[in-house]
Amino acid sequence: MDKNYFAIIDIGSNTMRFVVYVQEKAGRLREIENVKAVARLRNHLDKDNNLTETGLGILITTLTSFKEVAETYQLSDIVCVATATIRQARNKSTIQDAVKKHIGFEMRILSEQEEAFYGYLAVVNSTSLTEGITVDIGGGSTEVTYYKNRKLMESHSFPFGALTLKDFFISEVPTDLEINKLRNFLYEQFQTLPWLKNKRVPLIGIGGSARNMVQIDQNIKRYPLAGLHQYEMNDSDIAYISNYLAAQPLQTLQKVEGLSKDRADIILPAIEVFHCLYNTIEASSFVLSRKGLRDGVFYEQLSKDLGSFLFPNVLEDSIQELINDYNLSPKQILHVQYITRKLFHVLQSNGIGLLTQQDWIQIKRASFCFNLGNYIDSESSAQHTFYLLANRTIDGLLHIDRLKLALVASFKNKTVFKQFLQPYKQWFLKKEQKKLHLLGAMLKFTYCLDATKRQVVQDFEVTIKKDTIYMTLFCNQNWLPEEYQSEKQKKHLEKLLKKNIELNFVSN
Template identity: 55%
Template sequence: MDKEKYAIIDIGSNTMRLVIYLKEKSGRLKEIENVKVVARLRNFLSDEGDLMKEGIRVLVETLHSFREVTNHHRLDEVKCVATATIRQAKNKQEILDCVKKNTDFTIRILSEYEEAYFGYLAVVNTTPYNNGITIDIGGGSTEVTYFHERKLIHFHSFPFGALSLKKQFIVGDIPTEMEMITLREFIYEQFSQLDWINGKELPIIGIGGSARNMVQIHQEYASYPIAGVHQYLMSREDVFEMNQYLQSLSFSELQKVEGLSKDRADIIIPAVEVFRQLVSIVGASHFALSRKGLRDGVFFEELTKEFGISVFPNVVEESFYELATDYNINLNHVFHVTNGAVIITELLNKAGIISTTKEDELFLKRGAFVYNLGSYIDSESSSQHTFYLLANRTIDGLFHKDRMIVALIASYTSKSGFKRYVAPYSQWFTKEELHTYRMLGAILKFAYSLNATKRNIIKSIDLHVDSDELTFTIICHHDWKPEQYQAEKQKKHLEKLLKMPITIIFSKEK
């Protein structure tokens, strides 16, 4: 039986893209094909506003090539959406008729609202933000939204994009000093129309190819140690620095910049200038990237029809349940291990042995949820696989640093293993933070040993503290010998961190 696949064609002003997704058993859509054609349809708009015959030819030929790919995947139904250039073309009906006649695709022209809404929808369903401002710079339009408590409050679509700004203000491959001044004045004037963004002091979430390219350039520039751009964070100063850096380069140097698509070399400067201006006007402390955008938003719209919702109640919880499904995590076992780890942490806190925060407890719970996840691949090297999978898989709703913390806690086996895993990222954390994460990892490992056979035999856990010794009393429903063996074996990690010997007393419930 064929696996369930979905496809969408996004006809933008700069690029046309065909993306094919595979629906995994968790319900998550995994991208399996991403075919891009730099069609630059915007350049085929005449002064009168018509898409010229050459532009229509490029559009139809590109759709024919996409059909070859969708036929290979045996996809009959393909969503096909178009944005600014087709929307703004005066002869849009002629374009739609020509496409319908010469291909078997039916184009849905998105309104300005729909284009902005789908971008917003993708952001609130795949990032941790409850409040923020999104920006999606296409080739021919720029959509800005403001959302509060995950609800769309305002949107605006500007009739300019990276390609049209280049065409309007820049004669050569890169702007002259005077062209930059004129461009800046124009962008500032445009953004000044929106009183609902001025001084909001909210994070800005960028969507689309220009934002992605700026982030990729910054990752290379900063020698970023992990893969993935979704939920990547840049400070206000980082955005300013990238803007200045790119404007200092010749066109031949721009074309060689790591992280920058060569076909965007001539339009990246106006795009990043737009980001810089928005960061300044909003007073944003940072800029984040959402790799999920319009195309994902179109599919999220389907949830409205299927389940009566369009916004997930909790993004990160949704992501962890996807992990549970994809890696066959035993949720009953997770519940008992998590409960044990939380009780042990609370007992140690109450006794004044450790001092952890609510945030630490949340990391502990998330680590417990995916502890030993790597055994899905190979039980012998479970720790390494656990760390690698969590550190390198995008987890919607978790920033990169938070994802790394969960990976360190969930993969904990020993001090040496912890130090080896954290080495490339050690500059992200203070010594105190690393000590806390080691402690949480050791507590989790100990709690895991108390349910080693997955029989859920623990009724209660108590702690008695002498001046130089900790005594845990574990009351059990059934025989505890396998758990006792594992607990005695694993307690050494806690003893080293707490610098106190631990005695474990198992007892049958009365």
């Protein structure tokens, strides 16, 4: 499939962005260019709500620079959208005409409903969360939605954002009174929407303020994994960051690790929105979505021919991307999955290993990308496999699930497994560590039964007597490489299952 390049210009109240995506192989979009300009157009609305000449000049100058970058790509399409400040400007038609005249772009002004919808669409098409409340706080508005079973149920746009809420703070270091006034205002606003109360679902944050809050949290915790998408926090995490930032003068805030300098003066009002909304819905957790309005606009365009705005399976699409990116063999994957599934169910039905349905989901997921680090270097394949899976954003997986996938799919031996696990030991109970060890050893063993990728072992039968598992493996070609590798590997599985494994390779 030839590469197709698409671009979007997002004209927000605080920042303007130019983003380029490439569509390749699996058909999903991947961001390859992201140019940001802090325009703060919201500050250039006059008392009559008209965008001033100064504000229009900033808009045109910024768009001119974006256009110059756009001309370095062969774009299949470019979309220009504007949100709250332009939407609320009385002279919006004049602004659209100026953009068309000077830049040549048709600027689309999104309605409140469209802005909320695109945020929801980005979340459901890039996470595994089937129910949740999304919040996207911009400079001049805040969009919230509620979705259930991946379907949009409710949406609303509040006419306040980080720039307008900043006016609650008169002092450089906000007083308790100022913070309480802001909180009371936010709680009153959220109470106007009955569908927000006591939902007890994840609160999903979208946009730059949410990203900055997560980056601050990760720096405070010295978080060992890369990536922001689908990172989880709880209410005490948010409260800690809010209290920490509220005590700092602007000059200190501008030096806080993880906080953009241009967002230092508006981050606290945004975090208060997240905290008050979290309490209102009694959220189960706060989850960051790295994908937002811009992605939602393109998800809509990509899905026009599909008859549905929703991608059927977010995680399957992400795994297919891994298969494509690292040239993994679908034929081998399916064959190993068959062998693994049969062995798994034999052990499960005999009460060996205390295996559950969730364990099968885990090992099946890992079988799609087992040993993918071989693509980089066969000698250190396990290390590359673990690093790539643990630190690559995989849509549809929370960070803890991504780590589990990396530990199982990179299994080589007990020593290497413990080495990979060491920085994250506190994340798992001992029984969870042991189970991941078992699943990794089992998957490594079944891949050894297809060591030469020829599907030599067509099938097998298992007999269990006392403390020995007898496997008769039916082969259609010479099986010496498979026999050597599996005999070498089976010791790891034997120790974990506390059973001997006897292998008998026979001609089919």
